[in-house]
Amino acid sequence: MIEFPLPMLASAIILVLTFTGIFTETYHGIERAKFAMAGAGAIIIAGQILGFYSPELALQSIDWNVVFLLAIMMIIISIMVSTGGFEHLALYLAKIGSHSQFTLMLLLGTAVTLISLLLDNVTTVIIFGPLIIIIARTMGISPIPFLLSAAILSNAGGVATLVGDPPNLMIGSAAGIDFNSFFQHMALPVFIAWCGIVFTLKTLFKNELNQKITNNFNQVIAYKNKALWYKSLVVMLFMVGLFISHHHIGWQPWLVAAAALTLLIFTSRKVELEEVTHHIETPLLIFFISLFIVIGGVEQSGLLAVVGEKFKPLILQDPLLAALVLLWVAAILSALIDNIPFTAAMIPVLAGLESQGINVSVLWWALALGVGMGGNGSHIGSTANVYVVTISERLARETGNQAFAITPALWLRKGLPAMLVTLVLCSIFIWFGYDFLYVDKI
Secondary structure (H helix, E strand, C coil): CCCCCHHHHHHHHHHHHHHHHHHHHHCCCCCCHHHHHHHHHHHHHHHHCCCCCHHHHHHHHHCHHHHHHHHHHHHHHHHHHHHHCCHHHHHHHHCCCCCCCCHHHHHHHHHHHHHHHHCCCHHHHHHHHHHHHHHHHCCCCCCCCHHHHHHHHHHHHHCCCCCCCHHHHHHHHCCCCHHHHHHHHHHHHHHHHHHHHHHHHHHHHHHCCCCCCCCCCCCCCCCCHHHHHHHHHHHHHHHHHHHHHHHHHHHCHHHHHHHHHHHHHHHCCCHHHHHHHHHHHHHHHHHHHHHHHHHHHHHHHHHHHHHHHHHHHHHHHHHHHHHHHHHHHHHHHHCCCCCHHHHHHHHHHHHHHHCCCCCCCCHHHHHHHHHHHHHCCCCCHHHHHHHHHHHHHHHHHHHHHHHHCCCHHHHHHHHHHHHHHHHHHHHHHHHCHHHHHHCCCC
């Protein structure tokens, strides 16, 4: 029986209690950020008493690059949303695809995927979700295939870039992976997985999508601020250019986003900072900060180093097998629980092994693919999933038609197969593309 020193035991207990509270949020109704805050406070106090952690070390453990980038992107998104440009885009696509349900699903799915490459996937479905319902009700068709595909494809699309998904930010910042390298390694497997999702959903929703559309969509929604929308698009292109070159100019991603935001608010003098900063999701930022503190304390106790040593023989003996195991474990856990805490716990383990001179490049990519694709496995696998389920349930209540509600069972029948298809495709890609992934990250 392994005996753990008291600091390791204390940090393990705090970690388990904190994660249990976070993962069971839907049952007790207490926000996950509150449990993360409690865990952060507990591990700082325990660390001071037992001598393995301190408030100074807690501050150092916070990845401010991730926190600042998330906050700044939230402000940029709120400015873009206020213009009405996304609504105009969605309705334009609806007109183009009004002759075929599959074409409509493909157009809307492509739009949310591309937007999710740079913007948070939750924001993307919050924008497109209500619009999808309006489009479907106007055309007299079921919104279910379109809502479900929007969530699943936005989750998948976000995996492709450094800024597309919060776990990517955490992985990239901790592993020193720049924007270009992340996209170069993830674009191909994500595109392959994306095609697999589209084929799977087309097969699973065959009966619904084959129904002929009887009502043409001719609604028009005017821009709220057309000039600001076009300025935002120009600034986004500028930001992408800086992201591509940020490693060469020595800028962190948060600084790139800050430069883009500064340019946007100075070219649009009517934008009020007080108004747009109201849309910052403070609980999410608090959750990240607290989670970094908790994981930092666990790392300082030495527990994660012990975990890393347990994985070390498998990685040294068969890194390909280790990558496949990590891919599937990360995906399954991300389907059942939030993928952010799991990512936060795995990062120090891989970073510790890397500091010993072990090439864990393929494991970073497997982790990113696993936590990103795994969120599609259940209705609670990602916040985007929870949102589309919520608005579908609201629609079912309003119309009295329970067929419009996305139930957990429905998600398991449609979403879970899509996730499994992506994992098989990603596994094949890792197997045959191992040499491509098992290289220096930069």
